[in-house]
Amino acid sequence: DQQVKQNSPSLSVQEGRISILNCDYTNSMFDYFLWYKKYPAEGPTFLISISSIKDKNEDGRFTVFLNKSAKHLSLHIVPSQPGDSAVYFCAARRFYGGSQGNLIFGKGTKLSVKP
């Protein structure tokens, strides 16, 4: 049973427009969410994160929104650039008191930004 779901395997947007990547989760005990970006032949690279006590976190062109009641988070990229073309993974973690829990990843969404 997938606890973290990325229902769109792919997304194509025009350069300069907004990219919105979505992620749903089922476990209400998750307390920390992360987005990773992955280029071919490379390992995932951390992009941005959000704690469950917040509903928004911004870092430059990247903003993550968290809707706890809907168990939904989204990553907004504005403006999108061709270099943003990659696979984006949503990940969630449940904090076990005193220790850092492992990450549970979605299957990823492949973003293509067209010039």
Add this chain to the structure above:
Amino acid sequence: DSGVTQTPKHLITATGQRVTLRCSPRSGDLSVYWYQQSLDQGLQFLIQYYNGEERAKGNILERFSAQQFPDLHSELNLSSLELGDSALYFCASSQQGTYNEQFFGPGTRLTVL
């Protein structure tokens, strides 16, 4: 460059064989995680070590084992290999802390023929 190194980059072997994948974490990171990414699958957590001790186990098969050495590098041992074990294997490391993100290595691509 994440600072996490993995060797080898590629590995081709036959069914029934045993292989060892190696990971060196970022300097100062005490936690090492192993993940498997099969075709069309997300990253599946296998196992975590913290400062030499096993901390958490995920979907790791009994044919697989891992360890973390005193110098903090880690090895993932895969034995009695099957065709379905062909995948990308990633190692990640992090500092001990509540909200530290994990940094991933470039991965080892294992092909079982």
